[in-house]
Amino acid sequence: xxxxxxxxxxxxxxxxxxxxxxxxxxxxxxxEEVQRLYRRLAAxxxxxRVGADDTRAHAASAELTRLHxxxxxxxxxxxxxxxxxxxxTGRHAVGSVANVYRTDGPHVVKVVRNPALNPLxxxxxxALRRLARFTDGHTWLRPYYPHLVDASGDVARGxxxxxxxxxxxxxxxxxxxxxxxxxxxxxGRDYAWMHRRLLRAIAGAHRIGLVHGAIVAENVxxxxxxxxxxxxGWTFAVSAGERLLATDKTVAYPPEVHDGRPxxxxxxxxxxxxxxxxxxxxxxxxxxxxxxxxxxDAPGRRPDAVDLLTEYDDLLEDLYGERTFRPFALxxxxx
Numbered sequence: 001x002x003x004x005x006x007x008x009x010x011x012x013x014x015x016x017x018x019x020x021x022x023x024x025x026x027x028x029x030x031x032e033e034v035q036r037l038y039r040r041l042a043a044x045x046x047x048x049r050v051g052a053d054d055t056r057a058h059a060a061s062a063e064l065t066r067l068h069x070x071x072x073x074x075x076x077x078x079x080x081x082x083x084x085x086x087x088x089t090g091r092h093a094v095g096s097v098a099n100v101y102r103t104d105g106p107h108v109v110k111v112v113r114n115p116a117l118n119p120l121x122x123x124x125x126x127a128l129r130r131l132a133r134f135t136d137g138h139t140w141l142r143p144y145y146p147h148l149v150d151a152s153g154d155v156a157r158g159x160x161x162x163x164x165x166x167x168x169x170x171x172x173x174x175x176x177x178x179x180x181x182x183x184x185x186x187x188g189r190d191y192a193w194m195h196r197r198l199l200r201a202i203a204g205a206h207r208i209g210l211v212h213g214a215i216v217a218e219n220v221x222x223x224x225x226x227x228x229x230x231x232x233g234w235t236f237a238v239s240a241g242e243r244l245l246a247t248d249k250t251v252a253y254p255p256e257v258h259d260g261r262p263x264x265x266x267x268x269x270x271x272x273x274x275x276x277x278x279x280x281x282x283x284x285x286x287x288x289x290x291x292x293x294x295x296x297d298a299p300g301r302r303p304d305a306v307d308l309l310t311e312y313d314d315l316l317e318d319l320y321g322e323r324t325f326r327p328f329a330l331x332x333x334x335x
Contacts, residue, residue, distance in 0.1 A: 001043075007044040016088065038068045079152070087104045107165060112161050143230070151163050151164065182281075184281055187281065188280060199272070211238055211264065212271075219231065254274075269303065
């Protein structure tokens, strides 16, 4: 028997019917096996068992029924907007709020796992549209942000909102992947180009009053070969001076977030340099000292991201001299 949390984990992280139940198979024994799994999960997530107020379990129960029907009938998932239809072909990534799916076209689709969190996807649409307008006049910043192609718009009660994005798939990994590939931490010369580009992305958002609010390893995409950085995961973004719409219990937030206070650009600065401390090797004392200066408890004592661009370049020049291109690859992947 599954626990509630185990059942939620299985259903919420399933990108398709085959993710949850395995490959489609007409064999009667295999179909009976899938039926038994469905019944076990359904029993745990049933409203009579979890209670009337457990909206997360109710959403998972509805999703379980949909996926089971899809598996039994061999259908695929197609999401539609006023502009186009997008056929999902498989899960690409799992985030704290939504799953990202590949499609049979040139896009990826980000679907919130729980309809109760639809407002977080609405916040992401707003942030990406603001960034798109800003980068129309600052085109050099455009590669640092995801490109919003389409969105579900308002959906029926109980339905899940979704975002259609230009693909950032081939050749990209996350900083979480990089951290796993280098368990002893990164050479400061490798992290330098990543952090410089991340600071640019953060500084650009701050110029239009946006606070990202979730600068963690999973939300920073890295293209090792091209030395590209994209700051993704804008579902927690708010305007400076507002409180975050939600938080993730797995994230190490600065004090103002824990205290429920409004966030400011200093919040992103703290998070970016907490990430820096997490990724750099212990022996990178100069860069680690720089990062600690940006993670002070008082937001007013943290430097601005724009100022940090110059300060960090000065530090790198002192450490390594004139900048040169340094190839970077994840061990054993060629990426």
